Amino acid sequence: MRKIAFLLAVAFVIAFAFSGCGDKERETVIKVGINAPLTGDIPKVGEGSKYAAQMWLEDIEKAGGIEVGGKKYKVELVIEDNESKSDSAVKANTKMITQDDVLVIVGPQSSAQAVPAGEVANNYKTVMISPWSTNPATTLDRPYVFRGCFLDPFQGPVVANFITEEFGFTKAAVLYDVASDYPKGLAEVFKAAWEKKNGAGSVVAYESFTTKDTDFSSQLTKIIRSGAEVLFTPQYYNEVPLIVKQAKDLGWTGPIVGSDSWGSAETVELCGEPCYGLFFSSHYAAAGAKGATKEFIDRYNTAHGYIPDDVAALTWDALRLAQQAIENVSAITGKIETDRTAVRDSLAKVKDFAGITGNMTFTEEGDPIKCAVIVKINDKGEYEFYKSVCP
Amino acid sequence: MEYFLQNLINALQWGSFYAVISIGYSMVYGVLMVFNFAHGDIFMIGTYIGFAIATFFIAVFSAMLPTWVIFAAVVIITMFLASWVGVFVEVVGYRPLRQAPRASAAITGLMIGIIFETGILIFLGAKRLSFPPLMESTVYNFGGVYFTNVKVMVIVISLLLMLALHWLIQKTKWGMAMRAMSFDFLAVPLMGVSINIIAPLTFAIGAGLASVAGILYGQAYPILDPYMGVLIGWKAFVAAILGGRGSIKGAAMAGYLLGFIEIFVAMIFPSTFRDLIAYSIILLILTYRPRGFFGMEYSTKLRL
Numbered sequence: 001m002r003k004i005a006f007l008l009a010v011a012f013v014i015a016f017a018f019s020g021c022g023d024k025e026r027e028t029v030i031k032v033g034i035n036a037p038l039t040g041d042i043p044k045v046g047e048g049s050k051y052a053a054q055m056w057l058e059d060i061e062k063a064g065g066i067e068v069g070g071k072k073y074k075v076e077l078v079i080e081d082n083e084s085k086s087d088s089a090v091k092a093n094t095k096m097i098t099q100d101d102v103l104v105i106v107g108p109q110s111s112a113q114a115v116p117a118g119e120v121a122n123n124y125k126t127v128m129i130s131p132w133s134t135n136p137a138t139t140l141d142r143p144y145v146f147r148g149c150f151l152d153p154f155q156g157p158v159v160a161n162f163i164t165e166e167f168g169f170t171k172a173a174v175l176y177d178v179a180s181d182y183p184k185g186l187a188e189v190f191k192a193a194w195e196k197k198n199g200a201g202s203v204v205a206y207e208s209f210t211t212k213d214t215d216f217s218s219q220l221t222k223i224i225r226s227g228a229e230v231l232f233t234p235q236y237y238n239e240v241p242l243i244v245k246q247a248k249d250l251g252w253t254g255p256i257v258g259s260d261s262w263g264s265a266e267t268v269e270l271c272g273e274p275c276y277g278l279f280f281s282s283h284y285a286a287a288g289a290k291g292a293t294k295e296f297i298d299r300y301n302t303a304h305g306y307i308p309d310d311v312a313a314l315t316w317d318a319l320r321l322a323q324q325a326i327e328n329v330s331a332i333t334g335k336i337e338t339d340r341t342a343v344r345d346s347l348a349k350v351k352d353f354a355g356i357t358g359n360m361t362f363t364e365e366g367d368p369i370k371c372a373v374i375v376k377i378n379d380k381g382e383y384e385f386y387k388s389v390c391p
Numbered sequence: 392m393e394y395f396l397q398n399l400i401n402a403l404q405w406g407s408f409y410a411v412i413s414i415g416y417s418m419v420y421g422v423l424m425v426f427n428f429a430h431g432d433i434f435m436i437g438t439y440i441g442f443a444i445a446t447f448f449i450a451v452f453s454a455m456l457p458t459w460v461i462f463a464a465v466v467i468i469t470m471f472l473a474s475w476v477g478v479f480v481e482v483v484g485y486r487p488l489r490q491a492p493r494a495s496a497a498i499t500g501l502m503i504g505i506i507f508e509t510g511i512l513i514f515l516g517a518k519r520l521s522f523p524p525l526m527e528s529t530v531y532n533f534g535g536v537y538f539t540n541v542k543v544m545v546i547v548i549s550l551l552l553m554l555a556l557h558w559l560i561q562k563t564k565w566g567m568a569m570r571a572m573s574f575d576f577l578a579v580p581l582m583g584v585s586i587n588i589i590a591p592l593t594f595a596i597g598a599g600l601a602s603v604a605g606i607l608y609g610q611a612y613p614i615l616d617p618y619m620g621v622l623i624g625w626k627a628f629v630a631a632i633l634g635g636r637g638s639i640k641g642a643a644m645a646g647y648l649l650g651f652i653e654i655f656v657a658m659i660f661p662s663t664f665r666d667l668i669a670y671s672i673i674l675l676i677l678t679y680r681p682r683g684f685f686g687m688e689y690s691t692k693l694r695l
Contacts, residue, residue: 178663207662212622214612217401218657218665225394238519242612249530250397251537270521270614 028334030066032322033078033096035107035117040084045109048312049131051304053077053106055296056319066323069331082108082117089113093120093128101336102126103343104322109311111135118145125337127344129322131314139366144344146366148318149357152182155234155259155281156189158372160197162281162389163230163257170198173228175219175243177235178208186234186259204228220247234259241271248274255279263310268381278377279386284310284357285375288385293356310357317355324350358388393535398658404542404611406650407549409630410643411604412623414556415597416631417642421573422586422593425493426631428500429480430601431624432507435617437473437602438609439511442522444469445606449523462525469606470599477598478591485590504620511617519616522609545607552600553643559596560639569593573637633673635686645684649673 034053038046057077065072078100080092089108096102097120105121105128108114114133121128122142130138131148139145163169172194176187191203205226207219220243223231233243233256240262247256258280268275286297286307296316300308325347326332332339353360360368376386412434419427427433445465452461484503488496528539560566571579572589580586609615630649634641652672657665677683 207657209662210666212618214614214619214623215401215405215653217405218398218654219662221394221397221401222658222662238614238616241521242614245613249528249537249539249542251530251532266519270519272521 028073028332029076030073030326030332031076031078031100031102032319033080033093033100033102033105033107035080035082035089035092035096035105035113036109037084037113038079038081040082042084042110044309045132045311046081046084048309049107049109049315050079051300052308052312052315053079053319055299055303056316056323060323066326068327068329071332073332078102082113084110084113086113086116089117090120093117094124097121097124097126103326103336103339104129106131106315106318106322109133109315111138114138114147118142121145125344126340127322127325127347129318129347131318132311136367142366143348144340146321146347146362146368148314148321148355148360148368149283150370150372151367152259153185153189155372156186156191157193158389159232159257159259159281160190160193162279162374162387163232163255164197165389166279167230167255169229170202171204171227171229172198172202173205173207173223173226173231174203175207175209175216175223175231175233175235177211177213177239179211182261183234183236187232190232190234214242216243216246217250220250220252223247224250224252229254231256232258234261236261237264237267237270240267241275244271244274244278257281263375263383268377268383272381275377276379276381280375280377281372281389282310282375282383283373284313285373285383285385287378287382290385292354296356313357317353317357317360320355321347321350321353321360324353394658396536398654400536400538400542400546402651402654403546403647404650405654406647407545408604408608408623408646409627409649410646411549411552411600412627413630413634413642413646414553414639415601416628417634417637417639418569418593418597420631421637421639422569422576423485423489423496423590424576424637425485425496426500426628427480427485427594427597428497428624428628429484429503429507430500430597431620431622431627432504433473433476433480433598433620434601434605434608434624435511435620436476436507437469437598438522438605438615438619439515439520440472440476441465441469441602441606441609442520442615444472445523445525445609449525458526465525466603466606469602473602473605474595474599476602477594477596480598481591481594485594486587489586504624508617508621515617517617519614522613522615524613525606525610541610545611548603548607552603556596556600556639565589565592629670629673633676633683635683637687638683638685641683641685 036046036049060075065074078096080096082089082092096105108117109132111133114130115135115137118128118138122144125144127144129146129148133147134149134152136151139147174187174191176183178184191206194203205223205228207222209216244256256278260282262280263282289297297308325343328346329342348362351361358370360370362368371388371390374386374389375383378384415430416426448461448465480503484499485496488499528541530537530539568584568589630645631642634645652669656668660668
């Protein structure tokens with residue numbers, strides 16, 4: 001009996017060893033990890049990421065895989081749920097890197113998850129592209145971490161350029177919330193960019209309020225009196241309607257321009273007609289899109305029954321960026337550490353990548369230089385692509 | 392000049408809200424000698440009630456009734472419903488603690504406020520609501536001074552409300568009972584005037600006023616959220632103290648003063664310093680006149 005057991009054990013060991021040999025001869029599969037909030041606070045964001053990734057995989061499979069150095073490799077997606085929580089995002093990244101041997105990770109989307117998850121990816125020297133995170137800390141001093149969107153402050157110069165080109169104005173006013181980081185930062189950057197263009201003192205009114213204020217009549221009266229031709233207000237959807245309404249009540253007739261914080265559908269719901277015809281900068285606009293962007297939107301809409309939001313579009317671009325970086329590598333060695341570093345170096349060199357959310361070139365920091373979209377709120381209250389503006 | 396006039400109108404509108412809301416604090420203080428810290432949230436609830444009634448009336452009657460009838464109906468029904476909210480706060484929050492230390496009663500008010508906020512949050516969600524306009528807003532330009540019919544309406548209705556309240560308190564038997572109660576809350580109940588009627592009545596009037604302020608607020612600043620009453624409630628409380636504890640006239644005047652200070656400070660100084668300068672001025676006033684404009688001289692008989 002004991003002998004039989006021993007023989008069996010030996011047989012197992014031998015079989016195991018041989019199967020190991022067989023493994024090495026098997027073709028290398030490129031694994032791409034997706035770290036997305038499929039459940040939790042923002043499941044819609046996770047859904048958009050997942051659908052975009054599946055569409056991308058379809059394309060790859062149709063083409064027979066990714067071609068590197070004249071050889072086609074099969075691609076697999078590893079989709080992990082981060083539950084919209086920071087610790088789960090870190091766990092998901094660690095699992096995908098150490099157990100699934102992914103080559104590239106796309107995600108997480110929100111800065112709250114992308115900042116800690118980026119730390120893990122960077123420590124394991126694995127390329128991570130966050131499509132949606134706008135916090136500078138995500139990529140800061142992390143050579144292996146990239147992002148697919150522009151940073152918040154970048155919109156300041158973009159909007160300043162847009163107003164100058166579009167209207168030819170030289171006097172601008174700014175109204176912002178002094179107690180909130182995003183509007184305050186953006187207001188400062190806009191002011192600097194505008195004064196660089198139009199000379200010192202060309203921001204004729206620089207007025208502020210505090211979070212939860214609802215009456216802006218004094219500030220707006222000052223702005224109107226200053227002779228400003230345009231008002232820039234990088235506020236959120238709960239303040240924009242009040243600012244716009246009060247400005248019109250006080251006799252303001254010029255344009256009011258905002259930033260991507262206006263992009264929520266609620267802005268128009270709450271504001272109604274007074275907001276029609278106004279402009280803001282954003283990552284992407286579904287209505288009025290052309291070319292590859294429209295193709296993507298139509299395909300997504302046919303498959304899933306609704307217009308994709310910016311997350312889906314940015315995820316799509318991040319995956320295509322990853323694809324291009326992999327294709328530019330000279331060869332896949334099968335040694336995951338070497339390949340990861342090769343992909344990182346190749347991604348950093350990507351120039352003028354034609355994405356559906358704009359052309360991208362990466363800076364040293366792993367942040368893309370890309371053009372922003374100026375969105376016009378049209379007469380039906382939809383966010384319409386107006387033009388693309390570069391810094 | 393028109394710059395000054397423009398800000399004068401701005402300040403009159405903004406001050407009207409402070410005035411009408413701060414009266415609610417003063418009335419309750421006059422009768423019960425406790426500040427009703429749920430008042431800001433009663434204002435919020437009043438606005439939501441107004442929102443519900445206004446939405447309903449506009450949906451059902453807008454075709455058959457003229458605008459002013461709808462407006463009047465919304466105001467009256469909202470006032471009626473909101474006054475019951477005031478009664479509820481008194482009965483649930485303040486009556487059981489009438490013999491308790493005043494600080495405990497004030498804390499109860501805060502708790503009820505939080506219950507209101509989170510209650511709205513749970514039932515309606517964090518989504519902001521947009522108050523439907525009860526009248527078409529028209530902008531008038533009067534020699535460079537811009538105002539809308541809504542602004543005029545806010546100012547006029549607020550003044551009318553305060554006059555009506557003045558009449559109620561000075562000329563009616565109920566008003567006399569309230570004044571008597573604030574004069575001596577120990578002896579008056581012995582004369583057959585029940586505090587269990589006068590106290591809820593006071594809360595009801597305060598809540599009714601706050602709810603009309605809420606409707607007007609919804610016309611001027613049409614975005615509703617569950618925490619909208621917190622900041623304005625605290626500022627109106629400042630006005631109530633500035634006007635003198637228990638003085639309705641003082642609260643109304645201080646409410647307008649607060650509105651004027653906020654608007655004109657932002658007119659003269661950079662707006663970043665608005666609250667800093669505005670509330671430093673109020674601190675100074677209170678340092679030199681701690682009892683406010685019309686408050687009673689401080690004595691140990693006062694319980695807070």
